[in-house]
Amino acid sequence: MELQTxxxxxxxxxxxxxxxxxxxxxxxxxxxxxxxxINRTLLNYxxxxxxxxxxxxxxxxxxxxxxxxxxxxxxxxxxxLLVPKVIHSIIDAMMANPQIPIxxxxxxxxxxxxxxxxxxxxxxxxxxxxxxxxxQAHFRHLIINLFSLCIFPFAARPVVTGLLFxxxxxxxxxxxxxxxxxxxxxxxxxxxxxx
Amino acid sequence: MELQTxxxxxxxxxxxxxxxxxxxxxxxxxxxxxxxxINRTLLNYxxxxxxxxxxxxxxxxxxxxxxxxxxxxxxxxxxxLLVPKVIHSIIDAMMANPQIPIxxxxxxxxxxxxxxxxxxxxxxxxxxxxxxxxxQAHFRHLIINLFSLCIFPFAARPVVTGLLFxxxxxxxxxxxxxxxxxxxxxxxxxxxxxx
DNA sequence: AAAGCGTTTGACGATTATGTTAAACGCCTT
DNA sequence: AAGGCGTTTAACATAATCGTCAAACGCTTT
Numbered sequence: 001m002e003l004q005t006x007x008x009x010x011x012x013x014x015x016x017x018x019x020x021x022x023x024x025x026x027x028x029x030x031x032x033x034x035x036x037x038i039n040r041t042l043l044n045y046x047x048x049x050x051x052x053x054x055x056x057x058x059x060x061x062x063x064x065x066x067x068x069x070x071x072x073x074x075x076x077x078x079x080x081l082l083v084p085k086v087i088h089s090i091i092d093a094m095m096a097n098p099q100i101p102i103x104x105x106x107x108x109x110x111x112x113x114x115x116x117x118x119x120x121x122x123x124x125x126x127x128x129x130x131x132x133x134x135x136q137a138h139f140r141h142l143i144i145n146l147f148s149l150c151i152f153p154f155a156a157r158p159v160v161t162g163l164l165f166x167x168x169x170x171x172x173x174x175x176x177x178x179x180x181x182x183x184x185x186x187x188x189x190x191x192x193x194x195x
Numbered sequence: 196m197e198l199q200t201x202x203x204x205x206x207x208x209x210x211x212x213x214x215x216x217x218x219x220x221x222x223x224x225x226x227x228x229x230x231x232x233i234n235r236t237l238l239n240y241x242x243x244x245x246x247x248x249x250x251x252x253x254x255x256x257x258x259x260x261x262x263x264x265x266x267x268x269x270x271x272x273x274x275x276l277l278v279p280k281v282i283h284s285i286i287d288a289m290m291a292n293p294q295i296p297i298x299x300x301x302x303x304x305x306x307x308x309x310x311x312x313x314x315x316x317x318x319x320x321x322x323x324x325x326x327x328x329x330x331q332a333h334f335r336h337l338i339i340n341l342f343s344l345c346i347f348p349f350a351a352r353p354v355v356t357g358l359l360f361x362x363x364x365x366x367x368x369x370x371x372x373x374x375x376x377x378x379x380x381x382x383x384x385x386x387x388x389x390x
Numbered sequence: 391a392a393a394g395c396g397t398t399t400g401a402c403g404a405t406t407a408t409g410t411t412a413a414a415c416g417c418c419t420t
Numbered sequence: 421a422a423g424g425c426g427t428t429t430a431a432c433a434t435a436a437t438c439g440t441c442a443a444a445c446g447c448t449t450t
């Protein structure tokens with residue numbers, strides 16, 4: 001890995017901000033350059049093409065979650081102990097970067113052919129994931145539930161805030177903090193249904 | 196409402212398909228015209244501008260869910276009776292149009308200032324929604340849970356399919372059908388935790 | 391057959407986006 | 421002070437996008 005120059009960092013920061021907000025096609029190289037306060041040609045100097053710049057941003061966005069997923073599927077801990085930790089980690093990650101889920105999901109939805117590569121990068125073997133859950137009834141649904149409950153509120157943030165919190169963003173944030181404490185209990189209840 | 200000509204219907208169909216897939220900025224008028232097999236100028240003839248065409252598509256996308264949400268918040272039925280029905284309706288709606296959640300959420304995330312207008316269109320008064328749930332502990336979290344559990348799997352479809360179903364789309368669909376039966380029970384368990 | 395009307399088409403103009411190139415700049419080394 | 425190297429800049433070439441307009445088309449009405 002090469003050392004990153006200051007301009008390079010500014011570029012990535014602005015590119016993240018704008019790509020997250022308006023998407024790849026909705027953001028021009030000029031937009032990014034303006035936001036970073038630099039000449040547009042510098043983007044090409046450092047990243048060659050828009051595609052490559054986007055790729056860098058996309059990979060960085062993924063890199064924040066890969067360890068979370070990976071730890072989940074590689075750990076030897078029992079589900080009951082693992083779940084509360086995972087919930088905390090995921091929600092904390094979401095609070096830090098609330099725009100990432102929509103960004104990543106939209107990109108993967110547009111280009112689902114990316115998935116195999118993404119799984120590779122994550123170092124996750126789907127076969128093993130499935131094997132790990134063979135003991136637990138409705139294993140797949142439980143995994144889906146776990147991530148749904150943690151991630152969706154952020155993906156649907158404007159709707160949730162508008163509908164349930166009267167547009168009050170602070171209230172939303174507070175609720176998400178509270179959620180970290182409530183969810184594990186709820187989730188374990190939900191797991192036990194078929195035993 | 197005016198009667199819709201055949202070309203108009205073709206335009207909307209192609210616009211939906213492409214906007215859903217690649218977003219507003221990622222889709223050109225030419226793309227839509229090509230997909231519809233017509234001359235590009237016709238898009239302007241029928242919808243004046245790209246913005247207006249997009250608006251038509253966005254509203255139509257919303258219109259599929261508005262009644263679901265509205266019925267949820269307007270019904271007099273007890274939560275316990277309402278929930279299973281709502282779960283069925285939402286998942287059925289998702290199966291019919293799996294791309295809509297990402298599309299709508301991405302648009303609302305990019306332009307959250309749309310929310311008030313959207314709520315207006317839905318004929319929903321947030322104040323009343325909140326009042327309705329005052330009796331139930333963690334009311335807001337339960338609402339969030341309900342929609343998370345139903346909608347998120349579709350928003351994250353490529354990830355879910357890749358990670359849990361080995362890329363087998365039919366398996367995903369089957370699991371979502373199964374989910375309609377499983378979720379109500381799970382959810383009601385989850386609700387009862389604080390009583 | 392001519393006129394009229396809504397629909398469709400091709401061509402145009404203005405704007406914007408991307409990537410390349412060659413020159414300018416700044417700084418460090420010799 | 422001169423040369424060298426990485427960085428930054430301005431200008432250019434190419435292609436794509438969007439909206440408009442006037443002409444062509446097709447079908448019905450007179």
